[in-house]
Each structure stands twice: as structure tokens, then as C-alpha cells.
Amino acid sequence: MSGSDSDCIPVTDLRENEEGDICAILGGQGFAGRLAGMGFAVGTHVKILRNRGGLVLLLASETRIALGRGEAEKILIIPTCSETEQTCPAPEEKGILVALAGQPNVGKSTVFNILTGLSQHVGNWPGKTVEKKEGVHLTGEHRMRIIDLPGTYSLTAFSEEEKVARDFIINEFPEIVVLIVNAAALERSLYLLAELLLLGPPVIVGVNMTDVAEAQGIRVNIKALQDALGIPVIPMIAKKNVGIRELVSEIAALADGKIGYSPRMPDVMQDHKDVFLELMTLMEPYVPQPHLSHWMAVKLMEGDPEVAAKLEGTIPADAWKTIRAVLMAHEDSQHAVVGGRYDWIEEVTRAAVSRFKRGQVLMTDRLDHILTRPVFGIPILLTVMAIVFGLTYAIGFPVQSWLESLLGSFSEWLHPIFSAVPAWVRDLTIHGVIGGAGSVLTFLPILLIFFAVMSFMEDIGYMARAAFVMDRFMHLVGLHGKSFIPMCLGFGCNVPAVLGARILESRKARLLTIFLMPFVPCTARLAVLTFICGAVFPQHAALVAWFVVAANILALGVTGIVVNRCLMKDEAMPFVMELPLYHTPDPKTIFTVVRLRTVAFIKRAGTVILGVSVAVWLLSNLPGGGTEKSILAWIGHGLAPVGSLIGLDWKMIVALLTSLIAKENAIATLGVLYGVGDAGLREVLPTVMTAASGLAFLVTMMLFIPCAATIAAMRQEMQDGKWFAASLVVMTAVSFVGGYLAYHLAPLLGI
Numbered sequence: 001m002s003g004s005d006s007d008c009i010p011v012t013d014l015r016e017n018e019e020g021d022i023c024a025i026l027g028g029q030g031f032a033g034r035l036a037g038m039g040f041a042v043g044t045h046v047k048i049l050r051n052r053g054g055l056v057l058l059l060a061s062e063t064r065i066a067l068g069r070g071e072a073e074k075i076l077i078i079p080t081c082s083e084t085e086q087t088c089p090a091p092e093e094k095g096i097l098v099a100l101a102g103q104p105n106v107g108k109s110t111v112f113n114i115l116t117g118l119s120q121h122v123g124n125w126p127g128k129t130v131e132k133k134e135g136v137h138l139t140g141e142h143r144m145r146i147i148d149l150p151g152t153y154s155l156t157a158f159s160e161e162e163k164v165a166r167d168f169i170i171n172e173f174p175e176i177v178v179l180i181v182n183a184a185a186l187e188r189s190l191y192l193l194a195e196l197l198l199l200g201p202p203v204i205v206g207v208n209m210t211d212v213a214e215a216q217g218i219r220v221n222i223k224a225l226q227d228a229l230g231i232p233v234i235p236m237i238a239k240k241n242v243g244i245r246e247l248v249s250e251i252a253a254l255a256d257g258k259i260g261y262s263p264r265m266p267d268v269m270q271d272h273k274d275v276f277l278e279l280m281t282l283m284e285p286y287v288p289q290p291h292l293s294h295w296m297a298v299k300l301m302e303g304d305p306e307v308a309a310k311l312e313g314t315i316p317a318d319a320w321k322t323i324r325a326v327l328m329a330h331e332d333s334q335h336a337v338v339g340g341r342y343d344w345i346e347e348v349t350r351a352a353v354s355r356f357k358r359g360q361v362l363m364t365d366r367l368d369h370i371l372t373r374p375v376f377g378i379p380i381l382l383t384v385m386a387i388v389f390g391l392t393y394a395i396g397f398p399v400q401s402w403l404e405s406l407l408g409s410f411s412e413w414l415h416p417i418f419s420a421v422p423a424w425v426r427d428l429t430i431h432g433v434i435g436g437a438g439s440v441l442t443f444l445p446i447l448l449i450f451f452a453v454m455s456f457m458e459d460i461g462y463m464a465r466a467a468f469v470m471d472r473f474m475h476l477v478g479l480h481g482k483s484f485i486p487m488c489l490g491f492g493c494n495v496p497a498v499l500g501a502r503i504l505e506s507r508k509a510r511l512l513t514i515f516l517m518p519f520v521p522c523t524a525r526l527a528v529l530t531f532i533c534g535a536v537f538p539q540h541a542a543l544v545a546w547f548v549v550a551a552n553i554l555a556l557g558v559t560g561i562v563v564n565r566c567l568m569k570d571e572a573m574p575f576v577m578e579l580p581l582y583h584t585p586d587p588k589t590i591f592t593v594v595r596l597r598t599v600a601f602i603k604r605a606g607t608v609i610l611g612v613s614v615a616v617w618l619l620s621n622l623p624g625g626g627t628e629k630s631i632l633a634w635i636g637h638g639l640a641p642v643g644s645l646i647g648l649d650w651k652m653i654v655a656l657l658t659s660l661i662a663k664e665n666a667i668a669t670l671g672v673l674y675g676v677g678d679a680g681l682r683e684v685l686p687t688v689m690t691a692a693s694g695l696a697f698l699v700t701m702m703l704f705i706p707c708a709a710t711i712a713a714m715r716q717e718m719q720d721g722k723w724f725a726a727s728l729v730v731m732t733a734v735s736f737v738g739g740y741l742a743y744h745l746a747p748l749l750g751i
Helices: 028-037 108-119 160-172 183-199 210-215 222-229 244-255 270-286 290-302 305-312 317-329 333-349 363-371 374-420 423-441 444-460 462-469 471-476 481-489 494-503 507-519 523-536 541-567 587-619 631-644 650-658 665-673 681-688 691-703 708-718 721-745
Strands: 019-025 045-052 055-060 063-068 075-079 094-102 121-124 131-139 142-148 176-182 203-208 218-220 233-235 353-355
Touching (some): 094 108, 094 244, 108 176, 183 210, 183 218, 203 222, 222 233, 270 317, 270 333, 290 317, 290 333, 374 541, 444 462, 481 494, 507 721, 523 681, 523 691, 541 691, 541 721, 650 691, 665 681
Parallel strands (some): 094 142
Antiparallel strands (some): 019 045, 055 063, 131 142
């Protein structure tokens, strides 16, 4: 360390990204001791990561600490880099970490997609199964790294989504939090803001869907709202790209300290203010992050179990005993916190929100009068699914047939090219790669229709109504309508559907929902179903497909009833779910969802499915002498007696087994084993499958054990080996029984 004591200045006098050595720590031995335990002592080299508003963020030896401005002023530092020194690094592009927050159905995904475009990528949060989306937005000299936090109504952390959202803000210290709120339900949306303001990082509010609010007779005075809150507020219509540019400019201006930030903070109700102050006094000396003292005291009053457990391990036993005594003496503290927030919301919106069409019946109400009635809602839901299949056969199947003929022509074109290479190389390429993975790629048009229709229904708000009308049916299997939400995701892919069961509060509901999830036909199984129905039942393809899906849902219900009544204890599960307003779909959001899912499918076809296709070809040709004398034939013939009971030959049995890796492999395997070559699988299947065996294969495949990715997700989410093993046994038994019934009932049904 160099320099004299006169060179020491408070940390707060330095700008962001400047560095220096600590020369003194004021504030007494207690404060200095706490900092020393965190790696900050006299002589420590520190970097200022953030210095604005009421929060200062310091970095030393890979450790970050956040300090209130009052505490930071007690740390004196000798700068090691000033503007006059030649050794100072050149100005770098300013990076801003932005957290995008919001309740469900407020248009947050639309904002994220517009800001990040093609730069976004999706994964899971470390150690969590909650989806993590992040991307980059470049503007001027700023590079904004945007994290899309899970949609959540509050930060009470009763669910994984809530824990992820608040843990990120507390531990990662984003420079800016952008909260997207629904202008048509502003009061409810501001409840999340009341919690975010207590966590420290500056918040910008984006008031979205102002056009929807106007149509409902709700007008938001943005200037009045901004003055009442004391923080930046931006009006937006995200689906029309209105307000996005202003939002980006406001983020940059706030990050550069060019605009003021003086939030009006929510408080507890006045009759419990003394309780809050007493808790603050008792716990403040022991809180490792002083700027969170206010928030933690509020959370204790709310009864937050995670915050209580964290503080219990930090605060001395005597002090914690006193805190517990205060909380037990005021068991209505949660009401004081919630009431205080709604009083604050009422005050800040009083002059900002006006309603000029009171009593008007909204279009949403008119539609819900029909769609949420069981007598109409369930038939409409079934009709919607029928329309999906109708579109698939009217549009998707002709395109798929054209692609398959194109693939056959390509195979014929390759024959003379491969005339000089060994026969096994030619056969591997034409029958293994093109006949297997190529056959799967041909039903990409079918998948695109499923992806687009499901995304459309999610975007307009219909899926929540589907869950509502299915509540009565779900109760029969021991669940409620909320379980239908992740099950609807299962129509796209069972993996996110299994992970989506985390929205359910009850362990029983989560366990049973995951248990039954594989009975929901995913897009891959639906595509296989569509393909085979079109080939084997060309005159009645849509009807047969609808019948198989209906049988799938019936099997789900019967299995759920048996499992619930025989293996699970009765437990009441309340049904609480938001029904969002209907709104016009956003083409960009739908396109983004379809694009991401399509790219994921193509990647899988180019890796997993291609690998399985090659492996199946090798196993069907080794050790030599043709398919009938291969390793795969030996395995298939071993299971043939079982398959004969449900009308399946050994090749169909093998196709079922390879579908455990990916359901599309059923098509790839059939293409390889039946040696479709130039003819195309659609032309070959009617010659090897009877109507009865085709129906039995479809029913068995739809009810069979899901793909490996879904199995892994189930094992992780169930966290119970016995239940996991039982689920696999039940699925195998149900699929066999279903196939047996289909095979023997097909002649009676005239199929």
C-alpha cells in the first residue's frame, strides 16, 4: 500500500470500476471485525462494482459485499488508479446486469424476446430444475446482460421459482431490476414491486398492455404513477414494440446515474410499526448484509421459513429467543405486512389510475361465460384438439409426403455415386441414416403445426381455461385443475411438463402429477401417431388418431384413480389459479417458441436419433447373414412371444425398445428394419402392418415408458426410488393391457 493518510478517501467518492487499497475502517471494532471476517481489512485491494443510489457493491478476492451508503462511507481507501495516471486501463464497454421480473401473464416473455432476439439461450439454474433464460442486448456503449427471472406473484419463496428469483437478486446484485406489470391489473402487479424495493437494486417499472387496459376502461397516468413511486416508469405495448426503446434508454440512464432514484418504500401497518422497529433493533447487529435488514425483518413478520432458518443460524441463541418471543406475541404480523403493502399500493395508484367504463361486461367475461362451463368447455376443448389433428392431416401430412418422396429421390440419386464403395457403406447411408433419421425429419411439418397451435393457445390465454374446465375431471384422479397446466406442457414435451409440476404446492399433487405425466402424449409421440395413422389408416386417419389420444387420456384417468385411492392418503388440495385476460396473439412470441422447439428437435434428430439409427442398422446387420440373423433379431425373437399376444412382430417390439431413447426412434427403427430404402416408410408400412396390429402398436407406443430424458427428469423430481420404480412398472403393465385390448377390439370396431 502506498500513500499517506491524507490520500484516504471514502469508498463512496470513487466511481464504478475504480480500484484502491483500504487504508482505514471507521465505525468501531464491531463493524471492522465483521468486514474482516468477510475478507475486507486494512490493506485489502478492492474494486468498486457499483456506487449509486443507496447501495455500494465492493469486490475483493472474488468476494462481493453490498453495503448501505452509510456503512460504505466508513471505509477509507487509497485509489490506485486515477484519471491522471497513464497506467489506468482504457475505458471498456459498460456491462449492465439486468434482471427482468414480473408476475405470470404480464408480457414479460415478449419483452425478453424483443430485447435479446437470437442471442438468448435456455438452460437450468445451477442446482435447480427451473428454466433459466438469459440473453444480451447491445446499445451504444452498453452491453446489457438480461436475465429473465421466473414469473412469480411474490418473493415469499414457497416455490422454486420464487426462491430462484429472490436468491438471484440478493446474491448476484443486478445493477437494474426491470419489473413488467399489467396495466389492466396494476394494483395486483405492484404487490411484487413492494417486495422488490426492499431488496436494494434500483427498479424500473414497465407498465405493459396499456392498450388492453384502455379497452377495458382503465387509464394509467404514467407521470402521476412515477411521481408517486419515485422511480422510473415506462408505458409499454410490448407486442407492438412500443416503449422498448424508451425502456432501454432508461436502463442506461439509471445505470450511468443520470436520473434520480428516490423510491417511496412500503411499510407495515401503523399498529405494528413498533413490532417492526423492535425486530430491526434485535437483528440488525447480526445481519451479514446490512442493506437487507429491513427486508429480513418484514419476512420474519410474514413467517417466511427460509429467512427464519437463515437468521437462526446467524443470530446468537439468546437474541434469537427474544426475536421468537416477539413474533409469537404478535401472530397477526403477517396481516400487518400485507395490509401495509396494499395501503401503499392504494396510495400510489390513487391519482394514477382511473376507470371510465365501470360495469361494462368485458369480452373476456363473455367468452368465459361459455368456455368455463363444463357443459360447453370440455366439448370445446375436445373440438380444439380435433382441429389440431385436422390441420395436421390437411396441411402437415401432404407436406410430409412430399418431403418423403423427395428423400426417396435423393436416395435413388445416391445409388450410382455409391457404386464404387463397399456395399455396407451404401446400405448404412441409405437404409441407416436416410431411412432412419431421414424418415424422422420428414415429419417436421407435423411438429411445426403442433408447436404453433399450442403456442397460440398459450399466448391468447386459453390454456388456463382448459385447466379450469378440467378441474372436475382432475378431481377424479385426486388432483385439481392446476395440475392440468404442466400436463398441457406435456403435449409439447414431457420433460418440461415434469419440471413444471413444481408449481403445485402439495407434495401429493406433485408426486401424482409426475406419476401420470408420461400418459400425456408428447409431440414426438403425436407425430409418430400421425405418421403411422396416415400410412396404415389413410381413409380414417384423423378419426383413429383422435380415438388413440382419447384412449390415452382415459388410461391416464383410470390409472390416476387406482393409484390415488389405493396408494395415496387423502389430502385436500385447494385450487387457486389466475385466469388471464384474453388478448390477441403476439406473432413474434409464437415464432420464437416455435423456432426454439424446432431447433431443439433438429438437433436431436442430428445427434441422438441419427446415432440410434446407425446403431440399429449395425445391430440389425451384425454379425452377418442379413437382418433375420442379426443381434437385434435375436433380442426381438426373444420377446416375440409377448409381442404376439398384442399382434406385434419382433421388429415392432424392437421399435418400441429403441423409442426409450427418443420416441421418434420408433419411426427410424421401423425404417431401418423394414429396409424402406427408396420406397419410403409410408409406402412400406401398409404391407407389414394389419389394421389390428397397427392400432395395437400405436396404443402400446403411446402408453409405453417415455423417453430417457423424461425418465431422468421423473427420477430427479420424484426423489423417491419406490415411487419411481412403481411408475415404470405401472406404465409397462398399462401399455401391454392397452395394446392387448386394442388388438382384440379392432375387428369388433370394424377397423
